């Protein structure tokens with residue numbers, strides 16, 4: 407079969423699953439926060455935390471998967487672009503781990519255990535400390551979240567550039 411996609415070097419099935427489910431978990435966690443901001447219901451903040459912690463576990467598994475599976479060879483591009491893509495992917499990994507970790511620290515330093523969908527509970531495993539809780543709250547809200555927005559927009563922008571300007575089929579590697 408000689409369709410244009412047949413010789414695209416794809417990411418492994420596991421890498422593709424990790425990628426898209428991470429993106430969905432991020433989206434759902436964010437939507438729960440929007441719902442909480444609009445309806446001020448403890449249901450939504452609880453779900454925000456549970457989906458956020460799920461993303462933390464998912465990202466830990468994803469890093470392990472990344473170490474043990476081979477990435478496809480990069481599509482041809484200038485060296486600086488390849489370097490930028492590697493740096494920004496690395497930063498995205500870091501942010502997606504830091505964000506839920508910091509959220510969890512905010513909660514436990516605030517003295518609140520975290521319920522995970524009623525399945526189990528993460529206990530307060532630190533000595534509650536108001537100023538530490540406030541520090542993690544500021545990190546969560548004012549530092550890491552704006553960085554996630556920025557890097558995600560750059561990431562999606564780069565994917566669209568490959569799709570519509572360079573037309574090099576990059577996105578199909580992750581589909």
Ligand code: HEM
Pocket residue numbers: 432435436439451454455456457458459461502505506507508509510511512513520543546547551
């Ligand atoms: C990747 C995962 C996460 C993302 C993207 C995320 C994102 C956000 C965002 C956008 C806000 C609102 C900031 C604002 O506009 O005021 C927020 C607030 C909050 N998040 Fe997360 N969050 C994540 C994980 C978590 C986790 C795991 C927890 C706790 C276990 C948590 C606890 C909270 C709490 C308690 C607030 C409210 C803070 C306040 O009312 O000032 N988050 N989060």
Ligand code: HEM
Pocket residue numbers: 421425428429432472480481491495496498499502558561562565576577578579580
């Ligand atoms: C419409 C949304 C998205 C599209 C079209 C997209 C597309 C892609 C593509 C094509 C790649 C592979 C690049 C290559 O082969 O060199 C990739 C990798 C990656 N994407 Fe996305 N992505 C999207 C959303 C997201 C989101 C929301 C995140 C997290 C915030 C994310 C994080 C990553 C990371 C960390 C990698 C690197 C994978 C690795 O090196 O293991 N992506 N994305």
